[in-house]
Amino acid sequence: MELSVIEKDLPQVLSGFGFSGKIDHISSGPLVAEVAVELGQGTKLSALEKAIKDIGREMGISGLRVAQIPNSKLVRFEFPNEKRQSIDFSAMINSEEFVNSQYDLPICVGAGIHGEPVLRDLAKMPHLLVAGTTGSGKSVGLNSFIMSLIAKKNPNELKIVLIDPKRIEFSMYNNQQYMLRPVITDMAAASSCLLQLCTEMNNRYSLFEKEMTRNISEYHKKGLNMPYIVCVIDEFADLIMFDKNVEKYVQMLAQKSRAAGIHLVIATQRPSVDVITGSVKANLPTRLAYKVASPADSMTILNTTGAEDLLGRGDSLLLEENGTLTRVLGAYASDDYIMETLKPYRCVIKEPVQDVREPEQQAEKNLPAKAESKKTGFFIKVIDFWNKLGKRNQSKIIKGIFNFAVLLPGAKKTKSRR
Numbered sequence: 104m105e106l107s108v109i110e111k112d113l114p115q116v117l118s119g120f121g122f123s124g125k126i127d128h129i130s131s132g133p134l135v136a137e138v139a140v141e142l143g144q145g146t147k148l149s150a151l152e153k154a155i156k157d158i159g160r161e162m163g164i165s166g167l168r169v170a171q172i173p174n175s176k177l178v179r180f181e182f183p184n185e186k187r188q189s190i191d192f193s194a195m196i197n198s199e200e201f202v203n204s205q206y207d208l209p210i211c212v213g214a215g216i217h218g219e220p221v222l223r224d225l226a227k228m229p230h231l232l233v234a235g236t237t238g239s240g241k242s243v244g245l246n247s248f249i250m251s252l253i254a255k256k257n258p259n260e261l262k263i264v265l266i267d268p269k270r271i272e273f274s275m276y277n278n279q280q281y282m283l284r285p286v287i288t289d290m291a292a293a294s295s296c297l298l299q300l301c302t303e304m305n306n307r308y309s310l311f312e313k314e315m316t317r318n319i320s321e322y323h324k325k326g327l328n329m330p331y332i333v334c335v336i337d338e339f340a341d342l343i344m345f346d347k348n349v350e351k352y353v354q355m356l357a358q359k360s361r362a363a364g365i366h367l368v369i370a371t372q373r374p375s376v377d378v379i380t381g382s383v384k385a386n387l388p389t390r391l392a393y394k395v396a397s398p399a400d401s402m403t404i405l406n407t408t409g410a411e412d413l414l415g416r417g418d419s420l421l422l423e424e425n426g427t428l429t430r431v432l433g434a435y436a437s438d439d440y441i442m443e444t445l446k447p448y449r450c451v452i453k454e455p456v457q458d459v460r461e462p463e464q465q466a467e468k469n470l471p472a473k474a475e476s477k478k479t480g481f482f483i484k485v486i487d488f489w490n491k492l493g494k495r496n497q498s499k500i501i502k503g504i505f506n507f508a509v510l511l512p513g514a515k516k517t518k519s520r521r
C-alpha cells in the first residue's frame with residue numbers, strides 16, 4: 104500500500120473503530136513503514152492493540168502492528184513494506200556505531216525500524232534466549248551474533264562453544280582458533296560440556312578469590328588473561344528432552360556465570376513450557392522472539408502476544424531485562440562471508456579431557472577427576488556408539504540378543520539330554 108493512501112485512510116479507519124488520532128510523521132524502513140500518530144486524549148493503547156487486526160483487515164493489510172514509540176507520547180503503526188530489504192551484516196559491523204562501541208561483548212542484533220544498527224552487550228544481557236518457528240531466522244541470527252563477537256575480539260579474548268544437535272548449522276566453525284572445542288553434535292557430550300562449563304565457572308571464582316577480584320573485568324584490569332566464553336546452543340528442545348539435568352546446569356550458569364565471563368545463547372524452535380520452563384525463563388530475562396505459530400508461543404517467550412504477527416525471515420522482537428520490546432530485523436551474514444572472515448584463524452582443535460563429575464562433588468573432593476571420568480567416559484562412549492548405530496542396526500542387535508536368550512535354555516536342555 105502506498106504511503107499517501109495510508110496517510111489518507113488511516114485516520115478514517117481509526118475513527119470508524121472509535122479512536123481519534125492525528126498523524127505526526129511517516130517514515131519508511133527496510134521492513135515496515137512507520138506511521139506515527141498522536142492519539143486523542145484518554146485513548147488506551149491496549150484497546151488499540153486489541154482492535155489492530157480488524158483495523159488491518161479494514162485496510163486490506165496483514166501483519167499490521169502498533170506500539171508506543173519509546174520515550175514519546177506517540178504510537179507507531181508498522182505497515183509491512185510490499186518489498187522488504189535484507190540487512191547486510193557487513194554493513195552493520197562496519198557502521199560507526201559498531202566500530203566505536205565500547206561493549207565487552209558487542210552483538211549486532213540487526214536493524215531497527217529505520218534501518219539503524221541495534222547493538223547490545225551480551226556481557227550485560229547476560230544470557231540470551233532465542234525462539235521462533237522453523238525458518239524464522241534463528242540460525243541466521245545466531246551466526247550474526249557469533250560473527251559480531253569475532254569482529255571485535257581476538258581468539259585470546261574470546262572462546263566459543265557451539266552445541267548443534269541438528270548437525271548442520273555450525274560446521275564451518277570447526278577448527279577455528281576461537282573454538283574451545285569442536286562443535287558438539289552429540290547430546291551426551293553437550294550435556295557433559297554444560298557441566299564442564301559449571302566447573303570452569305567455579306574454577307574462575309577460585310582464581311578471582313586468589314587475585315582478590317570480583318569479576319572478569321577486574322581480573323583483566325590486573326593485566327591477567329582470561330577469555331570470555333560464549334556457549335551457543337542451536338536447538339535447546341532436543342537437549343533438555345535428552346537430559347533433564349541440562350536445566351539444572353543452565354540454571355547454575357545463568358545465575359552465577361556473568362561475573363566469570365561465561366555467557367549462554369540458547370535457541371529453540373519449540374517455545375513450549377516443557378522447553379522454556381519456568382526456571383529457564385526466570386534465569387534468562389533477555390529474549391529474542393522470531394515469528395512464532397501462535398499467540399500462546401509468543402506469551403511463553405515474551406509474556407505478551409505479538410510475535411505471531413511478525414513477518415518471518417529475521418523479523419523479531421527483542422525483550423530486555425527492563426521490559427522494553429524492540430522490533431529488530433536480523434542481519435544476514437552469508438556462508439561465504441563467514442568462511443572468508445574465519446580463514447585466518449584456521450587451526451586444529453581437539454576434544455578436551457572431560458571432568459564429568461557434578462560440580463558439588465568436585466568441590467567436595469578436590470581430587471583429579473580422571474579415574475571417575477574414565478569410567479563415566481566409557482559409558483558415554485557406549486551410549487554414543489549405540490546412538491550412532493541407527494534404529495535398524497539397534498533392532499537387529501536387540502533381536503539377536505533376544506534370540507540368543509530364548510535359544511540358550513533350549514540348547515542346554517538338548518545337551519543335558521544327550
Ligand SMILES: Nc1ncnc2c1ncn2[C@@H]1O[C@H](COP(=O)(O)OP(=O)(O)OP(=O)(O)O)[C@@H](O)[C@H]1O
Nearest residue numbers: 189237238239240241242243372416417433434435
Ligand atoms: N535476517 C535475514 N535476512 C534475510 N533472510 C533471512 C534472514 N533470516 C532468515 N532468512 C532466510 O530464512 C531462511 C531460514 O532461516 P534460518 O535457517 O535461520 O531459520 P531457523 O529459524 O534457524 O529454522 P530452523 O528452526 O528450521 O533451523 C534462511 O535460509 C534465509 O534464506
Ligand SMILES: [Mg+2]
Nearest residue numbers: 241242272337
Ligand atoms: Mg536453524
